[in-house]
Amino acid sequence: MKSxxxxxxxxxxxxxxxxxxxxxxxxxxxxxxxxxxxxxPGGRAFYVKEGLVRAYTIDxxxxxxxxxFASEGWMVSDFEWRENAPALLFVDCIEDxxxxxxxxxxxxxxxxxxxxxxxxxxxxxLMNRIRVLQKRIILLMSADTLTRYEDFIETYPDIVQxxxxxxxxxxxxxxxxxxxxxxxxxxxxx
Amino acid sequence: MKSxxxxxxxxxxxxxxxxxxxxxxxxxxxxxxxxxxxxxPGGRAFYVKEGLVRAYTIDxxxxxxxxxFASEGWMVSDFEWRENAPALLFVDCIEDxxxxxxxxxxxxxxxxxxxxxxxxxxxxxLMNRIRVLQKRIILLMSADTLTRYEDFIETYPDIVQxxxxxxxxxxxxxxxxxxxxxxxxxxxxx
Numbered sequence: 001m002k003s004x005x006x007x008x009x010x011x012x013x014x015x016x017x018x019x020x021x022x023x024x025x026x027x028x029x030x031x032x033x034x035x036x037x038x039x040x041p042g043g044r045a046f047y048v049k050e051g052l053v054r055a056y057t058i059d060x061x062x063x064x065x066x067x068x069f070a071s072e073g074w075m076v077s078d079f080e081w082r083e084n085a086p087a088l089l090f091v092d093c094i095e096d097x098x099x100x101x102x103x104x105x106x107x108x109x110x111x112x113x114x115x116x117x118x119x120x121x122x123x124x125x126l127m128n129r130i131r132v133l134q135k136r137i138i139l140l141m142s143a144d145t146l147t148r149y150e151d152f153i154e155t156y157p158d159i160v161q162x163x164x165x166x167x168x169x170x171x172x173x174x175x176x177x178x179x180x181x182x183x184x185x186x187x188x189x190x
Numbered sequence: 191m192k193s194x195x196x197x198x199x200x201x202x203x204x205x206x207x208x209x210x211x212x213x214x215x216x217x218x219x220x221x222x223x224x225x226x227x228x229x230x231p232g233g234r235a236f237y238v239k240e241g242l243v244r245a246y247t248i249d250x251x252x253x254x255x256x257x258x259f260a261s262e263g264w265m266v267s268d269f270e271w272r273e274n275a276p277a278l279l280f281v282d283c284i285e286d287x288x289x290x291x292x293x294x295x296x297x298x299x300x301x302x303x304x305x306x307x308x309x310x311x312x313x314x315x316l317m318n319r320i321r322v323l324q325k326r327i328i329l330l331m332s333a334d335t336l337t338r339y340e341d342f343i344e345t346y347p348d349i350v351q352x353x354x355x356x357x358x359x360x361x362x363x364x365x366x367x368x369x370x371x372x373x374x375x376x377x378x379x380x
Contacts, residue, residue: 011311011312013312052349052352052353054353054357056360064360065360065363066357066360066361068361069346069349069353069357069361071346071348071349071352094352094353094357095352121201122201122203122313123312123313123316126313126316126317126320127316129320130316130319130320130323133320133323133324133327134323136327137323137326137327137330140327140330140331141330141363156259156261158261159242159259159261162242162261162284162285163242163244163259163284167244167256167259167284170246170254170255170256171256171258171259173255173331
């Protein structure tokens with residue numbers, strides 16, 4: 001299976017010269033190894049060449065919620081690539097695996113390369129949409145209403161004032177009364 | 191605000207000649223108008239130039255669950271663009287809006303153009319990932335476990351046999367016992 005960097009070259013997204021400063025090595029990882037813990041800084045990306053990986057969250061009660069599985073050819077990342085942003089997901093290996101692990105500094109380098117070009121910049125925009133959708137799923141699975149409301153405000157800063165409260169409640173999956181309680185809780189918090 | 195087709199040209203994704211057969215007109219839509227109903231064939235895409243649109247599902251009990259809001263510059267679509275595939279989402283206008291409505295035949299034409307080129311083909315792959323994530327959210331919000339299990343099998347046909355049942359249950363957000371019941375239900379159904 002082709003490496004992720006070779007794919008970027010073959011697909012005409014970046015030139016061999018442009019990615020010459022980026023080194024991504026294959027790594028063999030044993031079944032059961034935890035690759036990333038939610039809350040730790042430095043989100044990375046995991047490209048599966050062989051084996052099987054899962055990404056999951058653990059809620060306040062200690063319950064696991066599996067966000068996704070990734071087998072050959074899939075990539076796992078929470079797309080939280082701003083410097084020092086905490087990882088959203090735990091990632092571990094369900095089978096012995098051969099992975100390409102893309103460290104945060106290399107992801108940042110790749111994104112900067114993308115931003116300089118029109119078409120790859122379009123790809124950046126789509127990846128941002130994927131980030132937003134992934135976060136919605138992760139929060140739907142395991143976060144409390146307050147956290148989901150804060151994420152709503154972050155995702156839709158310009159819309160909050162234009163939408164009736166009952167629709168925001170419907171977006172969050174709670175009653176308008178529960179939303180009203182959450183909002184007073186938030187006012188006290190800040 | 192630029193039209194969606196002009197954006198594709200400015201971003202260097204397609205040439206003016208290539209998209210000459212595609213006509214997308216601006217349409218004024220009144221507040222409250224329903225643009226699409228879940229279950230009807232012919233999924234479309236809605237690009238918001240002015241106004242505010244929401245996309246939602248209605249569950250078996252008649253309860254609305256809002257999937258997303260879209261204001262200026264956002265696009266709404268359930269990405270169910272195979273011919274005759276039923277739409278997953280209801281879409282309506284929360285404010286008087288100016289929209290570009292991209293009909294299914296034009297979406298299919300655009301996708302064919304994308305497939306002929308390497309970089310846009312990468313964009314197609316990202317859009318497919320967006321489709322899968324969106325469907326996961328929509329089903330998490332409002333579908334029963336059986337529907338979510340069927341979607342799991344469709345998304346991960348090669349993984350179902352490699353993953354322990356308790357992990358599939360954790361992906362679906364149910365107990366292993368509930369999953370076991372769902373599986374016997376499914377066997378009876380087919």
